Amino acid sequence: MKSFIFISLAFFGSILLQHPALAQDRYDQLETLLKRSNGENIEQVFHKIKAITNNLPDREAIAYENELLHTAALLPHSSKAFDLMYELTKLTYTEAGQEDNLFLYLLSIANDPAFEKPEIQKKIQYEIGFSYYNIDDYGKAQVTLEKFVNAYAGPVNRDLING
Numbered sequence: 001m002k003s004f005i006f007i008s009l010a011f012f013g014s015i016l017l018q019h020p021a022l023a024q025d026r027y028d029q030l031e032t033l034l035k036r037s038n039g040e041n042i043e044q045v046f047h048k049i050k051a052i053t054n055n056l057p058d059r060e061a062i063a064y065e066n067e068l069l070h071t072a073a074l075l076p077h078s079s080k081a082f083d084l085m086y087e088l089t090k091l092t093y094t095e096a097g098q099e100d101n102l103f104l105y106l107l108s109i110a111n112d113p114a115f116e117k118p119e120i121q122k123k124i125q126y127e128i129g130f131s132y133y134n135i136d137d138y139g140k141a142q143v144t145l146e147k148f149v150n151a152y153a154g155p156v157n158r159d160l161i162n163g
Helices: 002-035 042-053 058-073 078-095 099-109 118-134 138-153 158-162
Strands: none
Touching: 002 042, 002 058, 042 058, 042 078, 058 078, 058 099, 078 099, 078 118, 099 118, 118 138
């Protein structure tokens, strides 16, 4: 009986000790896939990443996808990579019922130097503005709209926005 308990503890203990290592290996695999992508195969790579993260618990998938957004923003084909990864991340947050946390995440990366490329800022500012609008904070929505338009066309004339 003692040997059965010992073997059971050893078996389950080894599984628990390996879990963080397995999680890191999985993330490294996803990051390597993304880093090896290019403008031509990014959609195929995205579908592989999506297939893997869709089978993870929401919390783990969100953590991986947030990190992969950082990686995507630094790639030579960052605009397309970021757009695809963001849509996957948004879907994961939505399916997990954590839209508020997505909004907070967007606010946290809005001024991050990793996301400073204009095409990425456009996406971030648009999503932040849309979120403000959805929660009826029209003042902040307007400020974000101005940032969004500035990213596209340069300084905004307030008279044009105010009608």
